[in-house]
Amino acid sequence: MSEQNPQYAPQPASRLGWSAHEDDFLFEAVRRARKDGAPLKAVFDEVAQATGRKPNSIRNYYYARVKQGGETDTLLPHNPAFVPFSEKEIHELLTTVLSAQALGMSVRACTLNMGSGENRAMLRYQNKYRSLLKSNPDLVLSVVQELREKGLPAFNPYERVSSVRRPGRPRKQNANLLEAVGGVVNQLDRVEGLDVSAFFESLGALAVSAAKGVAAEQQLKHLSGREDTALLLEENQELKARLQDLKKELNAQRERFATLLGYFRQLMDINREFLGMTSVSKVSSLSNYIRELSRNVEDCEKWMYDVAPMA
Known part of the structure; x- marks a missing residue:
C-alpha cells in the first residue's frame, strides 16, 4: 500500500x-x-x-x-x-455445477463455460462453489435433492469416492483414450491457422448445450401434469430444434476436423517422400515437389477459409 x-x-x-x-x-x-x-x-x-x-x-x-x-x-x-453473490446466483451456480458434474464435467470446465472463457469469472464461480461445499452443506444437499426430485442429473459431492466416480478424473483403463486424444492434439497443433484450444472449447460448449437440452426434456416430463404444460411443450420444441442445430454444427466441425487432418497427413507424406530422395533425385523432382506442395496448401486454405470458416 x-x-x-x-x-x-x-x-x-x-x-x-x-x-x-x-x-x-x-x-x-x-x-x-x-x-x-x-x-x-x-x-x-x-x-x-x-x-x-x-x-x-x-x-x-x-x-x-x-x-x-x-x-x-x-x-x-x-x-x-x-462482487458478492445474490441468493439467486448461488442457486443457479449450484444447479449448473452439480448437474454438469453428474454428466462427467469437471468443476473447472463448467465454471469456465459459465464465465464465457474468462479466467477471472471462472475463478469467481469456482471459488464460491468450493466455499459453499465447506460452509453450507445443507444448502448444497437441498439443491441436489431438488434436482433429483425433478428427474434431473445431480452430483452429490459428499458421497464416498469409492461409490461415486470423481468427475474430471478418468479411470486407469481410459489411459489409451487419453493417449489417443493427446496424439490428435499434437497433430492439430502442427496445422497452420487452426486454433486447437478454441476448437475443443467449441466442442465442449456444444456438449454442455446438448446436455442442457436433454435435462430440460426430463424436467418437462416431471412437470407434465401442471397447467403450464402447453407452454413447456412449446419450449421443449424450441430446445429440440436448437439441439438439432447444435448436432448439425457439431457434425460439421467433425467433418472439418477430419478433412484438415487428411490434408495434414498428405502434407507429411509429400515431405517425407521428398526428404527420402537422393540429392540428385531431389534436384530433378524439385518442381514436381513444389507443385504438389502448393496444391496441398491451396486445398487446405480453401477448406479452412472458404468452405468451412470458423465462427
Whole structure:
C-alpha cells in the first residue's frame, strides 16, 4: 500500500455509523490500492488502523456500498471476483455445477463455460462453489435433492469416492483414450491457422448445450401434469430444434476436423517422400515437389477459409 494522504486520515471516533469523512477515506484508499495493485484486505487493515473500526466491519460496509451501485460503482470499477453473490446466483451456480458434474464435467470446465472463457469469472464461480461445499452443506444437499426430485442429473459431492466416480478424473483403463486424444492434439497443433484450444472449447460448449437440452426434456416430463404444460411443450420444441442445430454444427466441425487432418497427413507424406530422395533425385523432382506442395496448401486454405470458416 502507498502512503496514505493525510487529508483523508480520520481520527478514531465513536462507532455510530460512517461519517462522510470516513467514507471518503475508505474509497480513496481503495483507489490507491487499485492503482498500486494491492489487495483489498490491505485497504481494510489500513482503514481499521486509522478509524478504530474492525476490518470485517469495514469489509462489510464496502461490499454493501458496492452492491448498492450508484456513485460507488462508477467511482470504482471493481473486479468481478469481489462482487458478492445474490441468493439467486448461488442457486443457479449450484444447479449448473452439480448437474454438469453428474454428466462427467469437471468443476473447472463448467465454471469456465459459465464465465464465457474468462479466467477471472471462472475463478469467481469456482471459488464460491468450493466455499459453499465447506460452509453450507445443507444448502448444497437441498439443491441436489431438488434436482433429483425433478428427474434431473445431480452430483452429490459428499458421497464416498469409492461409490461415486470423481468427475474430471478418468479411470486407469481410459489411459489409451487419453493417449489417443493427446496424439490428435499434437497433430492439430502442427496445422497452420487452426486454433486447437478454441476448437475443443467449441466442442465442449456444444456438449454442455446438448446436455442442457436433454435435462430440460426430463424436467418437462416431471412437470407434465401442471397447467403450464402447453407452454413447456412449446419450449421443449424450441430446445429440440436448437439441439438439432447444435448436432448439425457439431457434425460439421467433425467433418472439418477430419478433412484438415487428411490434408495434414498428405502434407507429411509429400515431405517425407521428398526428404527420402537422393540429392540428385531431389534436384530433378524439385518442381514436381513444389507443385504438389502448393496444391496441398491451396486445398487446405480453401477448406479452412472458404468452405468451412470458423465462427
